[in-house]
Structures are given as C-alpha cells and as structure tokens.
Amino acid sequence: MVGDLRYHGRDIVESMETSKRETLMDEKIYVAVSGKNLEGKSSLVWAIENSGGKEFCIVHVHKPIQNSVSGAMLDDKKLRVYRKDKKKAHKKLDTFFHICRQLQVSAEIVYIEMDSVEEGILQLISQRGVRKLVMGAAGDRHYSMKMRDLQSKKAIYINREAPATCQIWFTCNGYLISSREARRTENLYLECASSTNSLIQSEVTRGSESVPRSSIVRDDDLIKVAVTEAETSKRKARFEASKRDEAEKSAIDALKKAKQWETAYFEEMKRRKETEKVLRKAKEEIEKMRSESEIQIAESNMVIRKLQDKYSLSVEALRILRKEQEELKIELREVTKLREEEKVSPSNHREPPQYFICPITQDIMEDPHVAADGFTYEREAINGWFERGHETSPMINKRLPHTSLIPNLALRSAIQEWLQAPESLNRSSACRDTNQKGYFF
Numbered sequence: 001m002v003g004d005l006r007y008h009g010r011d012i013v014e015s016m017e018t019s020k021r022e023t024l025m026d027e028k029i030y031v032a033v034s035g036k037n038l039e040g041k042s043s044l045v046w047a048i049e050n051s052g053g054k055e056f057c058i059v060h061v062h063k064p065i066q067n068s069v070s071g072a073m074l075d076d077k078k079l080r081v082y083r084k085d086k087k088k089a090h091k092k093l094d095t096f097f098h099i100c101r102q103l104q105v106s107a108e109i110v111y112i113e114m115d116s117v118e119e120g121i122l123q124l125i126s127q128r129g130v131r132k133l134v135m136g137a138a139g140d141r142h143y144s145m146k147m148r149d150l151q152s153k154k155a156i157y158i159n160r161e162a163p164a165t166c167q168i169w170f171t172c173n174g175y176l177i178s179s180r181e182a183r184r185t186e187n188l189y190l191e192c193a194s195s196t197n198s199l200i201q202s203e204v205t206r207g208s209e210s211v212p213r214s215s216i217v218r219d220d221d222l223i224k225v226a227v228t229e230a231e232t233s234k235r236k237a238r239f240e241a242s243k244r245d246e247a248e249k250s251a252i253d254a255l256k257k258a259k260q261w262e263t264a265y266f267e268e269m270k271r272r273k274e275t276e277k278v279l280r281k282a283k284e285e286i287e288k289m290r291s292e293s294e295i296q297i298a299e300s301n302m303v304i305r306k307l308q309d310k311y312s313l314s315v316e317a318l319r320i321l322r323k324e325q326e327e328l329k330i331e332l333r334e335v336t337k338l339r340e341e342e343k344v345s346p347s348n349h350r351e352p353p354q355y356f357i358c359p360i361t362q363d364i365m366e367d368p369h370v371a372a373d374g375f376t377y378e379r380e381a382i383n384g385w386f387e388r389g390h391e392t393s394p395m396i397n398k399r400l401p402h403t404s405l406i407p408n409l410a411l412r413s414a415i416q417e418w419l420q421a422p423e424s425l426n427r428s429s430a431c432r433d434t435n436q437k438g439y440f441f
Contacts, residue, residue, distance in 0.1 A: 029053040030110075030128075032121055032135035033060050033096065034154065040136060042174040044096055047134040048103050050176070051169075056107045058096050061120030062089055064113050064249075079253070114242045118157045123235045125166050131182065133158075133168045143173035150178055313372055313401055320374035321408070324355065328414050331355075335418055356415050360385060360394055364419070368412050369405040373398070376408050 031047050033040025047056065064082060093109050100107035114120035124130060135158065138151035150156050155170050159180055162168060167182035331353050358365045358378035367379040373393035377385075385394055386403050393400055 027053075027131060028055045028057050029132045029134060030057045030059050030124070030130050032133065033058060033093075034117055034136065041096065041099070042140055043134050043136050043171045044099060045103075046171045046174050046176070047169070048100070048105055051132070051134070053132070054105055056100055056105055057110055058093060058100070058107060059110045059112070059121065059124060060089060060093055061112045061114055061117040061124075062086065063115060063117060064246075113246055114238070116238075118154050118161070119235065119238055121154075121158055122161055123239050125162055126232055126235055127239075130166050133162070133166055135168065135170060137170035137172045137177040140173045143175070147172060147177055309401060317370055317372070317374050317406065321370060321406075324376065324408070325410050327355065328410050332414055332417070335414075352418060355411065356418065364415060365411070366415070368408040368415070370408050371405060372400040372402050376411060379405065379407075 029047055029051050031040065031044045033043065044056070044058065047053070062085070090111070093111065097107055097109055110124065112120045112124065114123070121133075121135070125133065135155060136152060137155050138147070142151060150159060150170055159168065159170070159178075162180075164183040168180045169176060170178040170180075352364050355376065356364050358368075358381050359375060360381040361378055363378070365376070365378045368376045369379045369382060370376050371382055371393070373396055375393070375395045377394070382394070382405065391399055391403075
C-alpha cells in the first residue's frame with residue numbers, strides 16, 4: 001500500500017511540473033471573429049484595451065460551401081461564391097490586423113475552414129493549448145443594456161465544451177457580457193490526489209473487508225483520460241477529414257483550372273494559326289501591291305519624262321513662235337511702209353519675205369503650220385513629208401519627237417495682207433525671192 005501511495009504521489013508531482021510548463025507555453029490572447037460579416041471588431045478592440053495583453057491572434061473559422069457528394073465537382077456559380085466569400089473574409093481579417101498595428105500590439109491571423117465553427121475553435125484550443133480566448137456572446141446588432149447571458153449557440157457550446165484550462169471572455173458591442181475563469185492543471189491534480197489519499201486512508205481503517213477505492217479512482221482517472229484522448233482523436237479526425245476535403249476540393253479546382261488552361265492553350269494555338277494565315281495573305285497582298293505600285297511609279301516616271309520633253313519642245317516652239325511674231329511685226333511695219341511708198345511711187349516693186357515661203361515647196365504658204373523642230377511649213381507639204389515615211393526635220397535633218405503641227409495664224413494673216421498688195425509688187429517680190437532661194441532637206 002505504501003508503494004502504491006508513493007507511486008501516486010510521484011505521479012502528482014510530475015503532473016504539477018508538467019502543468020507549470022504548460023502554463024508558460026502560450027499566453028497569447030485569441031480573439032474569435034465570426035458571423036456573416038465577420039462581426040468581431042468590437043471584441044478585438046475590447047480585448048486590446050482590457051486584457052492587458054501584447055500579443056494577439058485573430059481567429060476566423062470559415063464555413064465552406066456544403067456539397068451533397070463528397071469530392072464532387074462544384075459548379076461554376078458555387079465556386080465563384082466560395083471564392084468571393086473567401087476573398088471578402090481575408091480582406092476583413094487584414095482590416096483587423098491593421099487595427100492591431102494601429103493600437104501598437106503584435107498580432108497574427110489564423111484562418112480555418114471547417115463545416116462547424118464551434119469544432120474549429122475547439123480544435124484550435126486543443127492544438128495550440130489556448131489559455132485565453134475572447135469571442136462574441138451574440139451578434140453586435142442583438143446587444144441591449146439588459147443582456148446578461150449568452151445568446152449565441154456557438155458561445156454556449158464553447159462555454160460548455162472548451163477545456164477548463166482556457167479562460168474565456170464573452171463580449172458584445174464592446175461590453176463584457178460574461179466570462180469563464182480557467183482552472184489550473186495543478187489544482188485539478190491536487191483535487192485528484194486528495195481524493196485518492198482519503199480513499200486510501202478509509203481503505204486502511206476498514207481492513208481487508210473494504211473495497212480497494214484507489215483502484216476505483218485509478219479506473220476513473222483512466223476513463224477520463226481515455227475520454228479526453230477519444231475527444232482529441234475525434235477532433236483530429238474531423239480536422240484531418242476537413243483537410244482531406246479541402247485537399248480534394250483543391251485538387252478538383254486544380255484539375256478544372258488545368259482543363260481550362262488546356263482549352264485556352266488550344267484556342268490560343270488555333271487563333272495563332274489563323275492569325276499567321278491572315279498575316280501571310282496580307283503579306284502576299286502587300287508584296288503584290290508593292291510590285292504593282294513600283295510598276296506604276298516607273299510608268300508614271302516615264303510619262304513624266306515624256307511630258308517634260310514635250311513641255312521643253314513646246315516651250316522652245318513657243319519661244320520660236322514669239323520670235324517669229326516679233327519678226328512678223330517688224331515685217332508688217334516694213335510692208336506698211338512699202339505700201340505707203342507704193343502709193344507714192346507705183347513703179348516700185350517688192351519681193352515676198354523669206355519666211356513667207358515654205359522650205360519644202362519654195363512657194364508662198366497659204367496654210368502655214370509650225371512643226372516640232374520650230375520651223376514653219378505649208379501644212380500639206382509637211383504632212384506629205386511625214387506620209388512618205390520621213391521622221392526627221394526637213395531643215396535640220398534630226399529626228400522629231402512627234403509629228404504634231406501648230407497653225408501659225410499670225411504668219412497666215414501677214415501673208416494674206418501681203419498678197420492683197422498690188423500685183424506688180426508681188427511679181428517684183430517673187431522675182432527677188434526666186435533669185436534668193438536656198439536649198440531644203
């Protein structure tokens with residue numbers, strides 16, 4: 001019996017030392033934020049201002065979309081809603097984190113996805129050995145001055161099921177509604193030890209007929225330990241199941257994304273081929289247009305050069321024509337002077353001017369025309385020259401650029417005026433002109 005007593009005493013001492021070590025494990029203050037809109041800002045501010053802690057942990061348990069068949073693929077609409085809610089939750093958690101930084105306390109964020117919010121909080125308490133927890137007693141919108149008890153089902157469940165070593169404050173709208181003090185581990189073991197000692201003493205006094213109470217107490221302790229371990233194993237199993245479901249969902253999302261990326265890749269390859277085909281056609285059309293434009297440019301340049309040549313010849317012909325007009329004016333003045341002299345002395349005779357005579361026929365021209373070489377010819381004579389196959393100038397024997405003719409109206413008028421002079425003067429002029437005729441080509 002003494003050996004048993006010493007054994008139990010050593011157990012109690014070791015348990016007390018273990019409990020002291022556990023109290024130093026995690027002194028962070030955990031603040032649970034919950035609700036559709038992540039109500040909990042008032043709980044976080046209350047914890048920072050009233051708990052005296054310097055390190056805080058913001059906890060949110062997100063309840064994912066429920067699916068009828070485990071591992072079944074979610075439709076696009078539910079998947080979009082799930083991602084939208086998750087993004088919104090992380091955004092609100094970042095807001096709470098900035099509040100902690102503004103109030104100059106260190107903080108971290110714990111995000112959990114489980115089908116049950118209560119089980120998620122209990123699992124966190126069990127895994128991290130949470131000693132201090134702040135959570136809402138009800139939604140802030142349900143707060144009233146007469147509120148004294150917990151109204152949230154989650155808060156009632158946590159208050160009942162959470163380990164006795166965890167101290168919990170329940171707040172609402174920035175006010176403390178209720179709290180649950182923690183029972184230290186060493187006190188639990190001391191109570192167990194005292195009950196064990198009393199049972200042992202009663203066994204000694206009652207003798208051999210008494211029932212061994214220490215064994216009963218030991219069995220009760222073992223049952224309690226077994227129940228605790230079973231609960232812990234159950235929570236771990238739930239946690240592992242949630243992790244497995246999350247992994248399955250992630251794998252499904254990854255497969256869906258892979259299929260989407262594969263479809264997008266094939267579509268992009270198809271668009272790329274079509275684009276390359278269009279580009280090839282466009283390039284061929286551009287090359288064709290370029291070659292055609294080069295041909296057109298060459299033809300245009302040739303036409304421009306021909307027009308420039310024609311323009312130069314026309315300018316030269318115009319210059320010669322103007323020169324002949326000036327000479328004609330001078331000759332007209334001489335004719336007028338001769339007429340006056342004829343009136344004075346009728347016996348005076350005159351010869352036709354040289355430029356009145358066609359270089360081909362050597363006769364006075366009736367229909368004078370200017371050719372491309374700048375000389376004036378009788379129209380029928382120069383046309384006959386061209387019809388006989390000549391392409392050169394009758395005067396300078398050079399190739400003509402064209403066979404177009406321009407009527408010399410001024411010379412024609414002068415010849416007609418000259419022909420209207422007295423016949424004796426014409427005969428005299430014709431005789432002088434015959435003596436002065438030159439050669440032609």
